[in-house]
Amino acid sequence: MFRTALLAFVTALLFGLTPDTAEAHAIIIASSPAPKAVVPGPDVAVKLDFNSRIDKPRSIIELIGPDATSQHLPISDTSDAGTLATEAKGLAPGAWRLRWQVLSVDGHITRGDIPFTVAPAP
Numbered sequence: 001m002f003r004t005a006l007l008a009f010v011t012a013l014l015f016g017l018t019p020d021t022a023e024a025h026a027i028i029i030a031s032s033p034a035p036k037a038v039v040p041g042p043d044v045a046v047k048l049d050f051n052s053r054i055d056k057p058r059s060i061i062e063l064i065g066p067d068a069t070s071q072h073l074p075i076s077d078t079s080d081a082g083t084l085a086t087e088a089k090g091l092a093p094g095a096w097r098l099r100w101q102v103l104s105v106d107g108h109i110t111r112g113d114i115p116f117t118v119a120p121a122p
Protein backbone atom coordinates (compact mmCIF):
# COMPACT_ATOMS: atom_id res chain seq x y z
CA MET A 1 0.00 0.00 0.00
CA PHE A 2 2.70 2.44 1.02
CA ARG A 3 4.89 1.36 -1.90
CA THR A 4 2.05 1.91 -4.37
CA ALA A 5 1.40 5.36 -2.97
CA LEU A 6 5.09 6.18 -3.11
CA LEU A 7 5.34 4.98 -6.69
CA ALA A 8 2.33 7.08 -7.67
CA PHE A 9 3.89 10.07 -5.95
CA VAL A 10 7.23 9.63 -7.69
CA THR A 11 5.50 9.13 -11.04
CA ALA A 12 3.46 12.31 -10.54
CA LEU A 13 6.61 14.15 -9.59
CA LEU A 14 8.45 13.00 -12.69
CA PHE A 15 5.58 13.84 -15.02
CA GLY A 16 5.02 17.09 -13.20
CA LEU A 17 8.63 18.17 -13.53
CA THR A 18 9.36 17.08 -17.08
CA PRO A 19 7.28 19.70 -18.94
CA ASP A 20 8.58 22.39 -16.58
CA THR A 21 12.26 21.63 -17.07
CA ALA A 22 11.67 21.34 -20.81
CA GLU A 23 10.47 24.94 -20.95
CA ALA A 24 12.76 27.46 -22.54
CA HIS A 25 14.54 29.10 -19.69
CA ALA A 26 17.28 31.47 -20.64
CA ILE A 27 20.22 29.77 -22.31
CA ILE A 28 23.04 31.92 -23.61
CA ILE A 29 23.39 31.65 -27.39
CA ALA A 30 26.08 34.24 -28.10
CA SER A 31 28.31 36.58 -26.19
CA SER A 32 30.73 39.42 -26.73
CA PRO A 33 33.40 38.90 -25.64
CA ALA A 34 33.19 35.27 -26.66
CA PRO A 35 34.46 32.77 -24.09
CA LYS A 36 38.27 32.77 -24.01
CA ALA A 37 38.45 35.70 -26.44
CA VAL A 38 41.37 38.12 -26.37
CA VAL A 39 40.04 41.66 -26.69
CA PRO A 40 41.60 45.13 -26.74
CA GLY A 41 41.15 47.33 -23.67
CA PRO A 42 40.71 49.40 -21.75
CA ASP A 43 36.96 49.60 -22.51
CA VAL A 44 35.12 46.42 -23.43
CA ALA A 45 31.55 46.37 -24.70
CA VAL A 46 29.63 43.42 -23.27
CA LYS A 47 26.64 41.82 -24.95
CA LEU A 48 24.96 38.58 -23.93
CA ASP A 49 22.27 37.09 -26.15
CA PHE A 50 19.79 34.60 -24.74
CA ASN A 51 17.30 32.28 -26.37
CA SER A 52 14.36 33.81 -24.53
CA ARG A 53 13.08 36.96 -22.87
CA ILE A 54 14.73 37.79 -19.58
CA ASP A 55 13.80 39.83 -16.53
CA LYS A 56 16.52 42.48 -16.75
CA PRO A 57 16.02 44.21 -13.39
CA ARG A 58 16.59 40.83 -11.73
CA SER A 59 19.54 39.84 -13.86
CA ILE A 60 23.15 40.42 -12.89
CA ILE A 61 26.42 40.81 -14.73
CA GLU A 62 29.42 40.66 -12.45
CA LEU A 63 32.95 41.44 -13.57
CA ILE A 64 35.82 39.68 -11.84
CA GLY A 65 39.30 41.08 -12.32
CA PRO A 66 42.80 39.62 -12.50
CA ASP A 67 43.17 40.38 -8.77
CA ALA A 68 39.88 38.51 -8.04
CA THR A 69 37.96 41.63 -7.04
CA SER A 70 34.45 41.81 -8.43
CA GLN A 71 31.95 44.49 -9.32
CA HIS A 72 28.42 44.52 -10.68
CA LEU A 73 28.11 46.18 -14.06
CA PRO A 74 25.06 48.38 -14.72
CA ILE A 75 22.84 46.75 -17.33
CA SER A 76 22.06 49.05 -20.24
CA ASP A 77 18.60 49.53 -21.66
CA THR A 78 18.31 47.76 -24.96
CA SER A 79 15.20 47.15 -27.00
CA ASP A 80 15.92 43.44 -27.33
CA ALA A 81 14.19 41.56 -24.50
CA GLY A 82 16.61 38.66 -24.85
CA THR A 83 19.84 40.67 -24.66
CA LEU A 84 21.85 42.01 -21.75
CA ALA A 85 24.33 44.74 -22.58
CA THR A 86 26.79 46.75 -20.54
CA GLU A 87 30.24 48.25 -20.83
CA ALA A 88 33.27 47.36 -18.75
CA LYS A 89 35.52 50.39 -18.55
CA GLY A 90 39.16 50.86 -17.72
CA LEU A 91 40.20 47.22 -17.79
CA ALA A 92 43.88 46.53 -17.30
CA PRO A 93 45.52 43.83 -19.44
CA GLY A 94 45.07 40.38 -17.98
CA ALA A 95 42.56 37.64 -17.27
CA TRP A 96 39.00 38.77 -16.60
CA ARG A 97 35.76 36.95 -16.12
CA LEU A 98 32.11 37.84 -16.61
CA ARG A 99 29.72 36.03 -14.31
CA TRP A 100 26.12 36.35 -15.38
CA GLN A 101 22.91 35.34 -13.72
CA VAL A 102 19.58 35.86 -15.41
CA LEU A 103 15.96 35.33 -14.51
CA SER A 104 13.94 34.26 -17.50
CA VAL A 105 10.27 35.09 -17.81
CA ASP A 106 9.41 31.45 -16.97
CA GLY A 107 10.84 32.08 -13.51
CA HIS A 108 14.01 30.02 -13.81
CA ILE A 109 17.45 31.32 -12.94
CA THR A 110 20.40 30.36 -15.08
CA ARG A 111 24.02 31.41 -14.65
CA GLY A 112 27.37 31.05 -16.27
CA ASP A 113 30.91 32.32 -16.58
CA ILE A 114 32.70 33.88 -19.55
CA PRO A 115 36.46 34.10 -19.14
CA PHE A 116 38.26 36.52 -21.45
CA THR A 117 41.59 38.26 -21.71
CA VAL A 118 42.34 41.94 -22.19
CA ALA A 119 45.34 42.17 -24.48
CA PRO A 120 48.45 44.06 -23.43
CA ALA A 121 48.56 47.63 -24.72
CA PRO A 122 50.38 47.84 -28.09
Ligand SMILES: [Cu+2]
Residues within 6 Å of the ligand: 020, 021, 023, 024, 025, 026, 104, 106, 107, 108
Ligand atom coordinates in the same frame (compact mmCIF):
# COMPACT_ATOMS: atom_id res chain seq x y z
CU1 LIG B 1 12.86 27.45 -17.48
